[in-house]
Amino acid sequence: xxTVLFEDEHYLxxxxxxxxxxxxxxxxxxxxxxEKLPAELSRELRFLARDYLAKDHLPTGSSALELPEDxxxxxxxxxxLLQPEDVARLKELGVNDALVNGDSLLACRARAAELQxxxxxxxxxxxxLRRERQLVDHPARIVNYLxxxxxxxxxxxxxxxxxxxxxxxxxxxxxxxxxxxNRTEITVGKNVRLKPGVVIDAENxxxxxxxxxxxxxxxxxxxxxxxxxGSTIKIGxxxxxNTTIGPxxxxxxxxxxxxxxxxxxxxxDGFLGHAYLGAWVNLGADTNxxxxxxxxxxxxxxxxxxxxxxxxRFLGLMMGDHSKSAINTMFxxxxxxxxxxxxxxxxxxxxxxxxxxxxxSEQMSAYEYDKALEVARIVTARRKxxxxxxxxxxxxxxxxLAKQVEEREY
Numbered sequence: 001x002x003t004v005l006f007e008d009e010h011y012l013x014x015x016x017x018x019x020x021x022x023x024x025x026x027x028x029x030x031x032x033x034x035e036k037l038p039a040e041l042s043r044e045l046r047f048l049a050r051d052y053l054a055k056d057h058l059p060t061g062s063s064a065l066e067l068p069e070d071x072x073x074x075x076x077x078x079x080x081l082l083q084p085e086d087v088a089r090l091k092e093l094g095v096n097d098a099l100v101n102g103d104s105l106l107a108c109r110a111r112a113a114e115l116q117x118x119x120x121x122x123x124x125x126x127x128x129l130r131r132e133r134q135l136v137d138h139p140a141r142i143v144n145y146l147x148x149x150x151x152x153x154x155x156x157x158x159x160x161x162x163x164x165x166x167x168x169x170x171x172x173x174x175x176x177x178x179x180x181x182n183r184t185e186i187t188v189g190k191n192v193r194l195k196p197g198v199v200i201d202a203e204n205x206x207x208x209x210x211x212x213x214x215x216x217x218x219x220x221x222x223x224x225x226x227x228x229x230g231s232t233i234k235i236g237x238x239x240x241x242n243t244t245i246g247p248x249x250x251x252x253x254x255x256x257x258x259x260x261x262x263x264x265x266x267x268x269d270g271f272l273g274h275a276y277l278g279a280w281v282n283l284g285a286d287t288n289x290x291x292x293x294x295x296x297x298x299x300x301x302x303x304x305x306x307x308x309x310x311x312x313r314f315l316g317l318m319m320g321d322h323s324k325s326a327i328n329t330m331f332x333x334x335x336x337x338x339x340x341x342x343x344x345x346x347x348x349x350x351x352x353x354x355x356x357x358x359x360x361s362e363q364m365s366a367y368e369y370d371k372a373l374e375v376a377r378i379v380t381a382r383r384k385x386x387x388x389x390x391x392x393x394x395x396x397x398x399x400x401l402a403k404q405v406e407e408r409e410y
Contacts, residue, residue, distance in 0.1 A: 002044040002071065004064040004115070005034065005078040008126040010104060011050070012405060013145050013303055014079070016320025016338040016355060017261070017278050019398045021057070022049040024078035027244055027259050028149040029156030030165070030208060030226035033078065036156075038087055041076070048075075048115060051122040052397035056390035065119065067112035075124070077106050081141040081156065089138060098133035101140040108133055145303065146276050146318045146336075147310050153259055154205065154242030157224035161187070161206040185223065189213065205241055234267055246279075248383060257291075257314065261321075263383060274314040278321035278339070280379050289331040291316035301334035302352035305407035310334060320355060322376050329360075338406060339398060340372040355402035366408075369399050 005024050014023055024034040037045070046064040047054070054063050064073065074090070076082075090107060093099065098108035105126035118125045143149050161167065168184040177196030180186050185202035188194075189211035197218035200207050205224030212230045215221065219237040227233065227245045234252030245251055246262025253266065257274040260266070264277050268285035275289055291314045293299060299315045300307050312334075319337040326344035337343065338355030345360030358367040373395055377387045 001109075002046050002064075002067070002073050003037070003041045004046045004048055004073045004075050004110075006048040006064070006075055006124040006126075007050060007078055007122070008105060008124050010079065010144065011123065014143065015304060015405065016336065016402075017146055017276060017318065019339050019355070019401065020278075020321050020394060022047065022053055022078060023143070026143065026149060027246060027261055028081060028143065028153055029158075030160035030244065031156075033081060033143070036082060036160075037076075038082070041074070041082075041087070041090075046073070048119060048124055049078075049122050052394055052401075054122050056393050064112065064115050065122075067115070069111065069113035069116070071112040073110055073112060073115075075105075075108050075110050077104060077126075077142065079104070079143045080106055081143065081152065083141060086138075086140065094134070096134050097136050098130055099138040099140075100130065100135050101138055101142055102144075104140075104142050104144070105130055106138055106140055106142065145301075145308070145310065147274075147301070147312050147315050150257065150259060150274055150276055150315070151312065153244055153257065154224045157208075157226055157242065157244065158205055160226070161185075161208055161224070165206070165208050167206070189229070195219075210247070228262060258316075263385075273316045274312070275316035276318045278319060278323070280322045280376065281319055282324045282379075284325050284327040284329060286327055287325045287329045287331075289316040289335065290333045293333055299334040301336055303336065304405050305352055305354075322372070322379070338402060340367060340376070342367060354406040354408040356399065357408070369396075 007023050011023050025032050047058050047062050048064045099106040118129045165187045170188045171190045172188050172192035178194045179199045182202040185206040187208045191212045193214045195217040198215050199220045202223040207223040207225045209227045210229040213227050215233040216235040219233045221239045222241050225243050228247035230248040231245050232250045237252045238254045240256035242257040244259045246260050248263050249260050250265045250267045253269040254271045259276045261279045263279040264281040266283040270287045273291035299310050299312050301310050315334045317331045317335050320339035323337050323341040329343055330348050332348045335351045337353040341353050341357040343349050347361035349360050356367045358365050380387045
């Protein structure tokens with residue numbers, strides 16, 4: 001039976017980080033959600049994603065809508081962080097059962113014809129599908145909002161390390177002056193350069209440094225921590241626990257409890273805490289975010305313009321792909337910045353900055369589409385990534401979608 005990862009209507013709550021990727025490509029721990037699927041569920045994997053992503057982002061021939069109508073499939077929610085006990089429960093799933101958690105459909109068996117019936121532009125209408133199933137409540141770790149991934153990141157990092165990392169394997173030279181604390185919980189990949197004064201501290205959780213990483217002098221790295229291939233940790237950086245740094249990033253300053261999707265820069269001094277950055281983000285020198293209110297209260301965030309109680313005491317910046325901040329930019333607790341925004345100026349910008357915005361606390365205006373597209377082409381070319389016509393079509397689709405789902409006054 002083929003497995004179909006699907007997006008449902010709740011993908012909207014994960015914007016802006018999923019404008020340019022399906023929900024299962026979000027990171028939590030060392031891996032993306034899709035990469036955590038066990039082998040028995042990923043051998044025959046198909047996808048049900050928004051139309052613009054299915055056309056220009058997903059591999060050719062991977063769409064679940066191309067399956068024969070009578071094909072039997074197992075539908076899995078792409079936001080679900082499956083645990084071993086969940087896999088065992090799926091094996092017992094009845095033909096007419098649907099595993100649910102709150103208002104989220106987790107899994108059910110179906111025929112491909114039902115996908116044709118219940119999808120809306122590639123997004124599964126899970127509410128309609130649930131009506132035809134026997135609902136079975138199931139405790140699950142499902143990413144309903146971005147702060148769920150941030151909160152679980154440390155635990156998922158340890159899980160990923162235990163499941164797939166070659167624990168304690170050091171595949172690169174450790175020069176004099178580099179200090180490894182609790183070496184059996186440290187993994188260092190090939191062609192990694194560690195400069196004198198580097199401290200890698202795995203006493204409170206594992207540290208996994210992937211291939212071709214450079215850690216410059218006097219940087220301190222604390223676990224649980226993952227640093228993706230080709231990334232650079234700058235001189236004197238302080239990288240605290242529960243942090244995931246995706247591939248080809250440049251990270252400096254003070255970082256704690258952060259997920260960086262990949263291909264992003266936070267090179268300079270400044271604090272980034274309990275945050276999530278998309279790809280192609282660049283934070284200017286001395287950009288800071290607050291991640292704790294002065295009264296230690298729970299933090300509210302504005303998701304697509306509406307206030308949501310996060311239940312978190314620690315929550316910083318959530319910034320979409322291709323967005324940037326100028327030097328000395330300050331972000332308040334729980335700030336969400338859309339895709340392709342440029343933030344600058346004195347003071348704190350509003351806590352919800354719509355996509356394709358230009359400005360700061362004093363004034364915001366629309367960031368012209370053609371200019372945003374031109375900058376994206378330049379930025380990706382600097383990393384030798386081809387910005388194809390498919391990327392441009394996705395860019396345009398995101399421009400249109402953002403106008404529909406985000407509130408803006410300009």
